[in-house]
Amino acid sequence: MNYNFLEIEKKWQEFWKTNRTYQVGFSSKPKLYVLDMFPYPSGAGLHVGHPLGYIASDIYSRYKRHNGFNVLHPQGYDSFGLPAEQYAIKTGQHPKKTTADNINMYRNQLDRIGFSFDWSREIRTSDPNYYKWTQWIFILMFNSFYCPFDNKAKSIKSLINSFEKEGDKKFKSQLSDLGYSFNHSEWDGFNPKKKSEILMNFRLAYLTDGEVNWCEELGTVLANDEIINGVSERGGYHVSKRKVKHWCLRISEYSERLLSGLEKIDWPDPLKEMQRNWIGKSKGVSLNFKVENSKNSIEVFTTRPDTIFGVSFLTIAPEYKDISDLSSQNKLAITEYISEVSKKSERDRLSDVKSVSGVFSGSYAIHPFNGKKVPIWVSDYVIASYGTGAVMGVPAGDQRDFDFAKKFQIDIPNIFKDIDISNAAFSEKTGFKLNNSEFLDGKDYDESLEIIINEIEKKNIGKSKVQYKLRDATFSRQRYWGEPIPIYYKDGIPQNIDPIDLPLKLPEVDNFLPTKNGDSPLGNSKSWAWSEKDKKVTSNDNINNVDTFPIELNTMPGWAGSSWYFYRYMDPSNNENFVSNDSQNYWSDIDVYFGGSEHATGHLLYSRFYQKFLYDLKFLNKDEYAKKLVNQGMILGNSAFVYRKSGTSEYLSKNLISDYKVDKIRIDIKYVNAEDQVNFDLLKKEDRDFKNSKFILENDKFLCVREQEKMSKSKFNVVNPDEICDQYGADTLRMYEMFLGPIEQSKPWDTRGISGVHSFLKKFWNLFYNDSKINLSDEQPSKEALKTLHKTIKKVSEDIEKLSLNTCISSFMICINELSSMKCNNRFVLENLLILISPFAPHFAEELWSQLGNTKSIVDEKYPEFEEEYLVESEKVYPVSFNGKTRFTLNLSLDLNHQEIEKEVLSHEKTKSILDNTIPKKIIIVPGKIINIVI
RNA sequence: GCUCGAGUGGUGGAAUUGGUAGACACGUUGGACUUAAAAUCCAAUGAGCAGUAAUGUUCGUGCGGGUUCAAGUCCCGCCUCGAGUACCA
Secondary structure, three states: OOOOHHHHHHHHHHHHHHOOOOOOOOOOOOEEEEEEOOOOOOOOOOOOOOHHHHHHHHHHHHHHHHOOOEEEOOOOEOOOOHHHHHHHHHHOOOHHHHHHHHHHHHHHHHHOOOOOOOHHHOOEOOOHHHHHHHHHHHHHHHOEEEEOOOOEEEEHHHHHHHHHHHOOOOOHHHHHHOOOOOOHHHHHHOOHHHHHHHHHOOEOEEEEOOEEEEEOOOOEEEOHHHEEOOEEOOOOOEOEEEEOOEEEEOHHHHHHHHHHHHHHOEOOHHHHHHHHHHHOEEEEEEEEEEEOOOOOEEEEEEOOHHHHHHOOEEEEOOOOOOHHHHOOOOHHHHHHHHHHHHHOOHHHHHHOOOOOOOEEEEEEEEOOOOOOEEEEEEOOOOOOOOOOOEEEEOOOOOHHHHHHHHHOOOOOOOOEOOOOOOOOOOOOOOOOOEOOOHHHOOOOHHHHHHHHHHHHHHOOOEEEEEEEOOOOEEOOEOOOOOOEOOEEEEOOEEEEOOHHHOOOOOOOOOOOOOOOOOOOHHHHOOOOEEEOOOOEEEOHHHHHOOOEEEEOOOEOOOHHHHOOHHHHOOOOOOOOOOOOHHHHHHHOOEEEEEEOHHHOOOHHHHHHHHHHHHHHOOOOOOOOOEEEEEEOOOEEEEEEEEEEEOOOOEEEOHHHOOOOOEEEEEEOHHHEOOOOOOEEOHHHOOOHHHOOOEEEOEOOEOEOEEEEEEOOHHHOOOOOHHHHHHHOOHHHHHHHHHHOOOOOOOEEOOHHHHHHHHHHHHHHHHHHEEOOEEOOEOOOOOHHHHHHHHHHHHHHHHHHHOOOHHHHHHHHHHHHHHHHHHOOOEHHHHHHHHHHHOOOOHHHHHHHHHHOOOOOOHHHOOOOOOOHHHHOOOEEEEEEEEOOEEEEEEEEEOOOOHHHHHHHHHOOHHHHHHHOOOOOOEEEEEOOOEEEEEO
16 A cells, blocks of 8 residues: 555544644643744745744653653644734734634645644634733733832732822832822822822833834834834835824833743743843943032933043933023024934834934033033933933943034043054053053052942942833834733723623624824724723713723734733633632643744743733742743745846846846746746746746746745745645655754755655555565564664664754664665564654554554654663774874774784784884773774 | 754755764666566666776865864854844834
């Protein structure tokens, strides 16, 4: 019988479904939680790059199941958010419909690959029963604050309590920074609006009126991690700054814990490094400069207080909070400058890094140590939201300050002894002694740092300070397709909807398109106001009813639903809790999490923040959710391009372009000859894309240019897994994807290479068959065959543990090659091999397993145990090298001792002929490894 | 600019962590089977030199040094590519 993969795969996929083979529950077995990042169901469908991580995690899950673990391996859909909505807008359909359609398409494609997902636990972030809990967590954040004394989140009630009992006493420093001061009776006297305003500065989910990244094309606000190189990550659109009232999550309070938590999780170093950079911790001091003839002072943050005597100016950001107090002298120029800066888009600002701009404020500050007057400048190279929004300009020690001073002819005092700073600043922390620095003269960095911090604290003009780059996360999206924010406004004061009334369902609207002016599409809904009495959404028309209030119109960002979804899989249909204690206690946390590193500073950071927040409030019992994380690499597609003479419809073969100005045009790979991979298929060029085009050939051929790029539908270089399944089968696809290379590496896809894996499976299959009948021997397996088997058991299980799945496939190939040449048809050996391969090629293994007469599925068979005794060798082929170069090999018994080996080697003819009567200087023998003779 | 990561045959990639570089595949070439093709099987395949040949020999893991009996692997200095980040004081 032939290996009829189409029939086999269909048969077993149905078997698994009807027998609920992959459904799991509580068990006395040890648990293991293996998770993939769930997909966005976009309209493009899967290409062969998508399942890469899913296949790896599936192999790992199945392997662990054979080894006695109760493996939770669920899957679901991240179905809210921009991609789903964009697709809906493009196709002119309601996102609800397109999302459902896309999910069906994804599911069909996933099912063909034979994953062991427990689909009974499927979740969708856009399902009201799911987002009920996303909203619930938001309310929890809204009603919490970060307590600096206990260093954790606590209920806002305890803060209110403290205000009621002792006024601002406990939180004096924070409150006075915000400009508040009150005793307990004053607090009692504040009206609700004032109270809300004060509390808003503490809530972990808070409403603010600050600058945001506004993307007009997408019609929404974006978080920092959704912007790449100054343009939107999705679509690459223009992003500018805009003042908008919006919700934020106070993730910055968790900076230190997010940073230190990285130490205890086994995540890839590059990814941890990215999170560290994003959090951006730096130690320094904050320092006060008095403003001349004014009560005001300017606080700057610096990491180099040792360079204090090099200060020749101060610079403040255009958005600096007290700017109006300073600008009395030069008001007009400053206003002009500020408006100029605000017109610049994010991208202009980035591309403009080199150009220096700024304006003198007209005011001076007083140097706290030498009393000199230093001018205060305004410039956009200082960022308002970092540090204090003001810096001290030390042109000798900082290149930006240097450039600024040069441009505006500000003094550049040299504070470094014998260092030339005429062309550039000296910004190293080593290799200098200070100069012109009064009591710091002659000191190096470490010495002066200690002294100056001491002096600063003694004079009470500043203090040591730790700064983080991490900003609070913008949470509002002016979008339709997202979780409604469960907030309504009573007399302009935001109130959360009672959690009992969740979910707050997304209303039907006629028009869900984003608006250019930034109003949310939810405003289009006729029924979108909150009735406090009825506890439900009611018509906007009733907005003036006594107990009816407007609801928040913005929705949540895509990452809200994905920040906690891994807990929902543990208990997906619980209506009382987002996860039950029993479920959480049993499944605990993720043992291995597979996904792309592109989520490093988005999903993977936000979810750690959610985790810590829910841990603080004792809803979770771990403060990190994934012990180990694996970043699978991308699969690269082989994109194709043709050259076209600029301004014409004449196309030139690859090597004919030298004399012309040409445009490089991306073409669909369907036009490229599948055999040779460069020849443009002239038979297909009649397609409408190339109507009226002229093709100039070279040697009767038209050659394209091929380049490797990330596989993506927009690049016309995708390979559909369905086609591979049709042609070679899912098991071949699974094994080939693993065979391509290490899981974490990016690697190019080449369909031609698949034949090797496919013929391996056929070869394996043929070991069971003789003349189209199963033909196995029940005799004792040969010593040789057992050695091959156990060698493979050892190698494959070690490699799966290391997730080195590409080398597993090689080992299988070696094994089958060896057994084929032995003509091995031994039942014991082949049965064991079926279990070994079943994580990789599950349909294949199930089929042969059942053909051998087994009635139960192979998935719960015990994994074969490696036994050392079959591998014990009595001899070793030693490489004999001279001065480190191998010249010949020598087969020796492993029983020989050092002297005996030396004797054997030296008496060997080849040794004699190479030595040619010279006496070796030294002979190195590592028993069981190598022999090296030094001459 | 800064921070990571990576450079091994024509291609994807192996190499027990310092011990026979190129496993396993793809591709290519030659052969067998076939009227033919597909499929399958067998053989060769890092580069060069010498030899009819078995074989011998030199070079060879981005480049230049170093440590070592021994370096793809460790150390120092560069180059190239990829990713992230970007006026973060």
